[in-house]
Amino acid sequence: MKNIILIGFMGSGKTSAAISLSYRLRRTMVDTDKEIERLHHMTVSEIFERLGEDEFRSMETRCLERLLGRSGGEIISTGGGLPMREENRKLLKRLGTVIYLRVKPETVCTRLEADTSRPLLQGGDKEEKVKRLLETRGPFYESAADFIVDTDEKMTDSIVDEILERAGAAIR
Numbered sequence: 001m002k003n004i005i006l007i008g009f010m011g012s013g014k015t016s017a018a019i020s021l022s023y024r025l026r027r028t029m030v031d032t033d034k035e036i037e038r039l040h041h042m043t044v045s046e047i048f049e050r051l052g053e054d055e056f057r058s059m060e061t062r063c064l065e066r067l068l069g070r071s072g073g074e075i076i077s078t079g080g081g082l083p084m085r086e087e088n089r090k091l092l093k094r095l096g097t098v099i100y101l102r103v104k105p106e107t108v109c110t111r112l113e114a115d116t117s118r119p120l121l122q123g124g125d126k127e128e129k130v131k132r133l134l135e136t137r138g139p140f141y142e143s144a145a146d147f148i149v150d151t152d153e154k155m156t157d158s159i160v161d162e163i164l165e166r167a168g169a170a171i172r
């Protein structure tokens, strides 16, 4: 069975949608950040601080490789920067149906206003950082995705309805 993989920027709602998909389809859910944290006994912030972003990105690649070795049929929520590596985009395609949850910078800023867990958004002008990162990343998310779902102003349930409708037979 194919995996369903959610990609998109921080605050795009990947985790909530993945939890809901997992309940509705009765499939297990994997979150690449959580997998990495569990394996290395460190939070993502600690990994960035102690080992650096490059090492974290290599951990993401290894995480995808491990997921490829499993039997499939899982709901996979990914870290927001994971599809930036070409190698990772190739692995995502091999893993299953890739869905880009698209979000506007204003929505991210509202949702993550008080967040301290994303090292890339700490310090300085958060709005500016989000805008700049989203501009750079948008084309990579698009090229990695089988289809795009816009998530601004939508509740998780309607996002999941749209995913299920559009993915159709591809995810069964």
Ligand code: S3P
Residues within 6 Å of the ligand: 008, 009, 010, 011, 033, 044, 078, 079, 080, 081, 082, 117, 118, 119, 120
């Ligand atoms: C990151 C997104 C985070 C996490 C790390 C880096 C990014 O995941 O992987 O802080 O580069 O966008 P979420 O998208 O789940 O917040």
